[in-house]
Amino acid sequence: MxxxxxxxxxxxxxxxxxxxxxxxxxxxxxxxxxxxxxxxxxxxxxxxxxxxxxPPKDLFFPQHEILLKYKKVKGQRPIIKAAxxxxxxxxxxxxxxxxxxxxxxxxxxxxxxxxxxxxxxxxxxxxxxxxxxxxxxxxxxxxxxxxxxxxxxxxxxxxxxxxxxxxxxxxxxxxxxxxxxxxxxxxxxxxxxxIKINTYEEIASADLTEKLDLIFDSPIWKELQEKCINCGVCSFLCPTCHCFDITDNQQGSKVRNWDSCMFSGFTKQASGHNPRPSGTERLRQRVMHKFKYFPDKYGVVACVGCGRCVEKCPVNLDIRQVLLQIKNGGEKLECRM
Amino acid sequence: MQNLYLPYQMRIEKIVEESPEKDLKTFELSFLDSQDAVDCKYLPGQFAEVSILGIGEAPFGIASAPCETGLVRFSVKKAGLFTENLHQAEVGDIIGLRGPLGNSWPLEKLKGKDIVIIGGGFAFTTLRSMIRFIIEPKNRKDFGQVDIVYGNRNPGQMLYKEELEEWLTRKDLNLHLTIDKPAEGWQNYVGFVPQITEQVIKPSHNAVSLVCGPPIMIKYTLPVLEKLGLNPERIYTSLEMKMKCGIGMCGRCNIGSKYVCKDGPVFSVAELEKLPSEY
Structure with missing residues (x-):
């Protein structure tokens, strides 16, 4: 071009x-x-x-957004309008x-x-x-x-x-x-x-996706999550994380707020049952979603390598190390940086 | 195009208290705008997000059938914040409906087949929709023999009691009702659903089964169905998950790479065997 x-x-x-x-x-x-x-x-x-x-995602998908506005009128049908x-x-x-x-x-x-x-x-x-x-x-x-x-x-x-x-x-x-x-x-x-650009060896390659297929029940997730405090900063700062919640507020609006698979309430059902009850399942979900489920669905990994999660994780849980560890069959490897 | 998040406005026409414990109600809703009744076309097995302004929204399987025009029915167990509020609603109240959402029972794959329907407890809703769809005169010829096992802990918890009475007398379906323990005046089967299924169901070579109920019932019923000769490709079930958007965006109802809201809620057992057991 x-x-x-x-x-x-x-x-x-x-x-x-x-x-x-x-x-x-x-x-x-x-x-x-x-x-x-x-x-x-x-x-x-x-x-x-x-x-x-x-990341720029909030310019398109704001952290807090009004979807609908409504007005309840006693004895009449409510007025509901899309924002x-x-x-x-x-x-x-x-x-x-x-x-x-x-x-x-x-x-x-x-x-x-x-x-x-x-x-x-x-x-x-x-x-x-x-x-x-x-x-x-x-x-x-x-x-x-x-x-x-x-x-x-x-x-x-x-x-x-x-x-x-x-x-x-x-x-x-x-x-x-x-x-x-x-x-x-x-x-x-x-x-x-x-232009001085060092590109790094492809961390999220096809063989990683294949490997993830096999390690759903591996003890690696428990080991990895011991460090994770489920704070969710990785998902909020991730340019591709898109999970959200929809709630009604008391000011007559239905609103959408960012949510995170790192939080226990994310999947907790009214009966009390939670398919992802501990940090182990939640960390696994986040990694699997980016590098296995998203590729299965859309043919591409949901990570662009911006490094924000690496930089801002309060416990230095480095996604690059996580992926390398998975790639290398569970052995803990130092990241090459 | 209508905004995806805008609900249809529905009037509560009828509320049926379904159980003596008073924790299960059926709500019959009509559309406030007649055009919505035309636009909201659904199939048995689909669900919708029901909403109360100021409270929120929650997904429920649609218990009515498409042939019951102009009304939509849901049976709701009181369990959390939203359902507590819905249970306080009265006839004449206006609530919201967003849908239909999700896939349906696999109607194309059921055509020409004998149907084995196994239900337990208040999960009978979308199975009821399917049965009502099958026995609609214009549809009945599309399906073979229909055998149903429906079980509950006690007679009082049976959903749709009047309709079940009528179904028991019908010649175009075989309904087997069961309760866990003997109860006074109970004329039907006594025993758990898997046990009764094994006793009464003799599936033909082309039978397809639809199963919906509490996890424990499903767990023990699937091996029985397989023993009776139904392979996992011919057994379907419907799953529940916490949902918000219902359209595959909000990210919480996935099992592996499938979203229960959009790829489900109906899956064959063969499909589920390929997914992680995280539900």
């Missing part, structure tokens, strides 16, 4: 132009961490930007390729053949994804496709003082005035290869 070379100034002009039509969100530094926020219209992420603390669909047109600029890919995984869940979540769908349709390829990985990163274009409408590569722009989707092509810029020549495209 054609790539175009833009100076930093060109890029700013183009983004400014997009800002006339779209709400442009970009990585914004709050104290020491980055999160997506309103773009100030002038600055671009500097070298200190590696990735946002929170208005979000209409704001947005650009997300500077999203990392791993996180852009996570959106294509969430699409499989929320935009299925049979059922489409209307709120998620509206946000996806109204949002343009401009991803920015990493210059170098964080210590906790373990993605295998740093140049992945999946989930991106436009991909940007940073080359010293210039940017290489590659429109991917139709939506991306329509939003990029390619006629105004020069197509990059091969010499420049070759330079991309100089």
């Amino acid at each position: 054609a790539k175009y070379l833009l100076t930093k100034k060109d890029l700013l002009i183009w983004l400014k132009k997009l800002q006339q039509e779209y709400e442009v969100l970009a990585p914004v530094k709050e104290k020491k961490v980055y999160n997506f926020g309103h773009w100030d219209g002038k600055s671009l992420p500097d070298k200190s930007y590696q990735n946002t603390l929170k 208005d669909l979000p209409e704001e047109k947005r650009v997300i600029f500077g999203i990392r390729p791993c996180d852009a890919k996570s959106l294509s995984l969430l699409d499989k869940v929320f935009l299925g053949e049979e059922y489409q979540d209307p709120f998620y769908q509206a946000r996806r349709l109204n949002t343009l994804i401009i991803s920015l390829v990493c210059r170098e990985p964080k210590e906790s990163c373990f993605c295998t496709q740093p140049f992945s274009v999946e989930g991106s409408d436009i991909v940007l590569f940073e080359l010293n003082d210039k940017y290489l722009v590659e429109p991917i989707s139709e939506k991306g092509k329509n939003c990029f005035p390619s006629a105004s810029y020069c197509e990059a020549d091969f010499h420049i495209i070759d330079k991309i290869k100089e």
